[in-house]
Amino acid sequence: MKADDKTMEYQILEAAERLFLExxxxxxxxxxxAKLAGCNQALVHYYYRTKDNLFDRVFEEKIxxxxxxxxxxxxxxxxxxxxxxxxxxxxxxxLKENPKLPPFIFSELVSNPERLRSLAxxxxxxxxxxxxQLEALLKQEIEKGAIRPISxxxxxxxxxxxxxxxxxxxxxxxxxxxxxxxxxREMLEHRKEEIIETILARLRK
Amino acid sequence: MKADDKTMEYQILEAAERLFLExxxxxxxxxxxAKLAGCNQALVHYYYRTKDNLFDRVFEEKIxxxxxxxxxxxxxxxxxxxxxxxxxxxxxxxLKENPKLPPFIFSELVSNPERLRSLAxxxxxxxxxxxxQLEALLKQEIEKGAIRPISxxxxxxxxxxxxxxxxxxxxxxxxxxxxxxxxxREMLEHRKEEIIETILARLRK
DNA sequence: ATTATCTATAGATCTATAGATAATGC
DNA sequence: ATTATCTATAGATCTATAGATAATGC
Numbered sequence: 001m002k003a004d005d006k007t008m009e010y011q012i013l014e015a016a017e018r019l020f021l022e023x024x025x026x027x028x029x030x031x032x033x034a035k036l037a038g039c040n041q042a043l044v045h046y047y048y049r050t051k052d053n054l055f056d057r058v059f060e061e062k063i064x065x066x067x068x069x070x071x072x073x074x075x076x077x078x079x080x081x082x083x084x085x086x087x088x089x090x091x092x093x094x095l096k097e098n099p100k101l102p103p104f105i106f107s108e109l110v111s112n113p114e115r116l117r118s119l120a121x122x123x124x125x126x127x128x129x130x131x132x133q134l135e136a137l138l139k140q141e142i143e144k145g146a147i148r149p150i151s152x153x154x155x156x157x158x159x160x161x162x163x164x165x166x167x168x169x170x171x172x173x174x175x176x177x178x179x180x181x182x183x184x185r186e187m188l189e190h191r192k193e194e195i196i197e198t199i200l201a202r203l204r205k
Numbered sequence: 206m207k208a209d210d211k212t213m214e215y216q217i218l219e220a221a222e223r224l225f226l227e228x229x230x231x232x233x234x235x236x237x238x239a240k241l242a243g244c245n246q247a248l249v250h251y252y253y254r255t256k257d258n259l260f261d262r263v264f265e266e267k268i269x270x271x272x273x274x275x276x277x278x279x280x281x282x283x284x285x286x287x288x289x290x291x292x293x294x295x296x297x298x299x300l301k302e303n304p305k306l307p308p309f310i311f312s313e314l315v316s317n318p319e320r321l322r323s324l325a326x327x328x329x330x331x332x333x334x335x336x337x338q339l340e341a342l343l344k345q346e347i348e349k350g351a352i353r354p355i356s357x358x359x360x361x362x363x364x365x366x367x368x369x370x371x372x373x374x375x376x377x378x379x380x381x382x383x384x385x386x387x388x389x390r391e392m393l394e395h396r397k398e399e400i401i402e403t404i405l406a407r408l409r410k
Numbered sequence: 411a412t413t414a415t416c417t418a419t420a421g422a423t424c425t426a427t428a429g430a431t432a433a434t435g436c
Numbered sequence: 437a438t439t440a441t442c443t444a445t446a447g448a449t450c451t452a453t454a455g456a457t458a459a460t461g462c
Contacts, residue, residue, distance in 0.1 A: 103315040113380040165366035175318040
């Protein structure tokens with residue numbers, strides 16, 4: 001299947017996704033999108049009418065991707081510690097596969113928090129279940145005396161803070177310090193271990 | 206001293222700072238700056254020639270502020286643990302005083318990493334000294350067997366990750382969940398304790 | 411006939427400057 | 437005289453649409 005096999009409508013969406021992720025909403029023009037998709041600028045508006053519509057499509061898809069990943073907690077580890085370690089590790093690996101997501105989501109949400117509000121409704125039911133599941137697990141372990149007390153919100157916030165930070169700073173650090181891609185991969189691998197270490201230390205007695 | 210006492214040149218700078226911090230570079234127009242400063246749009250260019258110049262002024266000042274704070278480590282605590290706790294706590298409090306800094310710096314660096322490069326030179330000598338100071342301290346404690354091994358880079362990165370995350374997410378969370386300012390303050394206070402707890406847990410044997 | 415694609419352009423901004431006028435300093 | 441401030445506008449984008457033409461489906 002060659003590039004021309006994909007419909008132009010879809011190629012436009014792909015081009016938009018790539019450019020929005022790289023440059024953000026304001027810096028991306030419908031002209032750039034058209035050029036990358038291989039069509040005329042007017043066609044972008046023919047299919048998606050407004051730049052905003054097109055952006056929303058991309059943005060919502062990415063939010064869903066993130067949500068789906070956070071929710072796809074694999075509780076297969078038997079030991080509680082293993083479960084948490086696996087959870088944090090999987091989230092980290094997900095970010096490693098999608099390193100442009102954190103800067104993208106943050107920049108756009110900061111410059112336009114309204115976008116979240118419009119999505120909040122669509123994504124509300126899911127998160128609660130996972131929080132409650134984790135909350136129950138934590139309570140159980142705490143009562144057993146197996147870990148030091150912590151709320152599920154705090155634990156998740158800690159995991160997200162530690163995991164996301166490298167991907168927010170990496171592009172900047174890489175450019176500023178002139179790191180090679182191999183350097184970056186190595187640093188990330190090291191960092192991942194340190195993060196898990198830190199999270200588990202917080203839980204241990 | 207009334208508002209008119211300040212020179213117009215300065216009022217323009219102040220207006221620019223406020224608007225850039227709130228809306229970022231692209232969304233802020235020299236027209237808005239002029240209006241807020243109380244002058245004509247042309248005057249903005251008369252004093253600072255380009256919007257870019259003006260932005261750089263603000264940006265550099267903020268970077269310096271952040272750097273100065275990170276470097277102003279008060280090592281007064283006698284116990285090593287206290288030193289670290291105080292260090293992290295002071296940084297958190299600094300962010301609490303300047304909550305718009307993290308989103309501002311991140312957004313702008315993400316959308317234009319070149320800005321950092323131009324600053325990197327000016328800020329290079331300082332950071333090294335603090336890193337080396339902490340590195341020496343850590344080594345000492347590790348050799349004493351007082352803490353679990355960790356590098357200064359990892360420790361600082363962990364502290365920054367945990368401290369910055371609340372301020373990056375807070376504006377969004379606040380808008381999305383409709384939290385009051387009091388709610389936010391309370392959450393932050395709680396979060397600060399949890400962060401220090403987490404950092405110390407990582408160091409303890 | 412309908413749908414896809416293009417050319418051309420109106421209309422909305424926004425930055426930056428030219429040139430006029432007002433205010434200030436010597 | 438010099439510096440500060442204003443009015444007006446050129447020039448650069450960029451989005452979105454109108455209207456023409458080409459491709460496709462029945």
